[in-house]
Amino acid sequence: MITSAEFKCSSEKLGQVPKDSLRDIAFIGRSNVGKSSLINMLTRHKGLAKVSATPGKTRLINHFLINKEWYLVDLPGYGYARTSKSVRGGFAKIITDYVFKCERMHFLFVLVDSRLEPQRIDLEFIEQLGVNGVPFGIIFTKCDKLSKTQVERSVAAYRKRLAEQWEEMPPMFTSSSEKGAGRDEILEFVDKILK
Numbered sequence: 370m371i372t373s374a375e376f377k378c379s380s381e382k383l384g385q386v387p388k389d390s391l392r393d394i395a396f397i398g399r400s401n402v403g404k405s406s407l408i409n410m411l412t413r414h415k416g417l418a419k420v421s422a423t424p425g426k427t428r429l430i431n432h433f434l435i436n437k438e439w440y441l442v443d444l445p446g447y448g449y450a451r452t453s454k455s456v457r458g459g460f461a462k463i464i465t466d467y468v469f470k471c472e473r474m475h476f477l478f479v480l481v482d483s484r485l486e487p488q489r490i491d492l493e494f495i496e497q498l499g500v501n502g503v504p505f506g507i508i509f510t511k512c513d514k515l516s517k518t519q520v521e522r523s524v525a526a527y528r529k530r531l532a533e534q535w536e537e538m539p540p541m542f543t544s545s546s547e548k549g550a551g552r553d554e555i556l557e558f559v560d561k562i563l564k
């Protein structure tokens with residue numbers, strides 16, 4: 370359960386993230402997939418993370434202190450051309466530094482748009498997570514835009530695609546920030562992995 374959520378800091382590089390001993394649960398995905406919206410939905414705190422209809426809104430690593438116990442982390446989106454200044458292999462250095470080098474990061478949720486078939490950039494990113502042994506799960510976003518059957522089909526398509534390459538499936542969650550769907554399941558899971 371989330372009883373308090375407060376903005377802690379924005380970092381433009383790894384050296385600026387908090388140095389305390391609390392753990393990070395981070396959220397990443399393509400620009401505009403709904404990361405910031407999901408964070409606001411999970412914390413029930415409208416306006417905590419900045420939401421925008423224009424992709425590329427979140428450019429920094431944003432730490433939000435939850436229950437004074439752990440951090441929820443909003444990461445910049447990947448796959449947005451205009452943020453590709455220091456990009457290597459499609460992913461900005463700020464993202465790869467944090468995801469692959471930051472020991473604070475305890476678990477990473479990769480958000481994917483439930484309306485789209487598996488996207489190459491997401492699959493590439495997920496592959497790097499698997500290869501590097503980064504613990505992660507997948508959250509399907511914007512499920513309010515689909516019927517229940519369509520959502521099930523999207524999830525099944527993802528499982529099938531990942532099964533071509535991996536023996537183990539990551540945990541998967543469906544969500545709608547608009548409707549608050551998926552909140553209990555995701556927060557219960559977070560509770561479990563923080564124990």
Ligand SMILES: Nc1nc2c(ncn2[C@@H]2O[C@H](COP(=O)(O)OP(=O)(O)OP(=O)(O)O)[C@@H](O)[C@H]2O)c(=O)[nH]1
Pocket residue numbers: 398399400401402403404405406407419420421422423424425426427428445446447510511512513514544545546547548
């Ligand atoms: N219908 C619907 N729209 C959503 C949902 N989540 C996000 N959106 C919309 O999608 C757009 C992008 O949302 P953001 O939360 O800013 O996405 P982001 O992933 O943080 O984007 P960047 O910070 O630019 O990488 C906004 O117009 C949101 O209102 C959802 O669950 N349902």
Ligand SMILES: [Mg+2]
Pocket residue numbers: 404405406419420426427443
């Ligand atoms: Mg954002």
